[in-house]
Amino acid sequence: MKTKFLASTALACTFFAMSGLAVEWDGGAGSLFFGDGANWNPDVAWDSGAGSTNDPYVEAQSFAVNSNATVTLNGLSFNVSDLDLNHASGRVVITSNTTLKATGVANSFAVWNRGTVDVYGKLEMASAQIAVDTLNTDCSVTLNVLSGGQALLTHNNSFHATYGDRRNTTINVDGSLTLKLLQSAGWTNATGNSFGIYVNHGGVFNVSHSLTMFSDNNSTSKIYLDGGVMNWSTATFGTNGLSSGNGMVFRDYDSFMTLSGNQTNTVQAWINAGFVSSTKSGTLMNQLDGGNTKVYVKPPPYGTVIFIK
Secondary structure, three states: OOOOOOOOOOOOHHHHHHHOOEEEEOOOOOOOEOOOHHHEEOOOOOEOOOOOOOOOEEEEEEEEEOOOOEEEEOOOOEEEEEEEEOOOOOEEEEOOOOEEEEOOOOOOEEEOOEEEEEEOOEEEEOOEEEOOOOOOOOEEEEEEEOOOOEEEEOOOOEEEEOOOOOEEEEEEEOOEEEEEEEEEOOOOOOOOOEEEEEEEOOOEEEEEEEEEEOOOOOOEEEEEEEEOEEEEOOOOEEOOOOOOOOEEEEOOOOOEEEEOOOOHHHHHHHHHHOOEEEOOOOEEEEEEEOOEEEEEEEOOOOOOOOOOO
16 A cells, blocks of 8 residues: 655644535554555545655645554655644654655644654645644644755745643754744733744844744743744844743854845844843853844853853
8 A cells, every 4th residue: 555644734623614624633554654555544545656756746635643552654654635744642753755745735844732853854835734623621732853854835825833821832953943924822912921942053044034032921932042043034033921031042153144135233233132141151142144133142252161150
């Protein structure tokens, strides 16, 4: 039986009701592979060409994993409408040399309540919803973009994360994450949320359009620069509802942030407001570098002695 690749989590009950096209994981094939048609209810018959990474299997339906299963998209590539991890602690693994394209314009990638997605290959999302379940329950979602992996939002649609109360989103970036529109850590009046992007050594986080962050009512919304790089194509940063100490936090001397053109005045305003900060000793630098703006932490001079009385 043919094997198909999955890397999108779609709007569960609401979207499925709208589309009328939904298949749910039941593990009927006895394997962990997304592309085994008998693992879905109803069974799926993929449309395919050669089945290579350049010629993906296609099925324009919504796929739901409503259990604690680990589903692997291994070796082949897939083009689906959307995928949903809903109300369970399921896991989706996108292996290397595999591409998942989630092309549905409305919430093509959605992890509503709980779940983990590991990206070793490539995940392309037309839109995304993370930890935005409307149920009145706590939820925790993790997206891991591993070394060599790529996750990107391909359209000018939103990547909404941590909407509602008591929502926790963790995004670990050891590979490459590219987003166009990002709204994080709930919207106004959300309570008790935690949103964190951790850009680690070797990781790159690209903001290709705009970034909006919120941290109302005991919520936190932070991008931790832990040795990786953050690049902005524009300096469009929505901070209404964002409190000082949230935003971008430098925690490693190897990290830096770049913005296209001379944005030093804009960045300085962010620094003054506490939206760009550092936990490291040294100086937070904001300067032009080859016509672009570069922000990083300059360590204290070698041999500096600090006396504590």
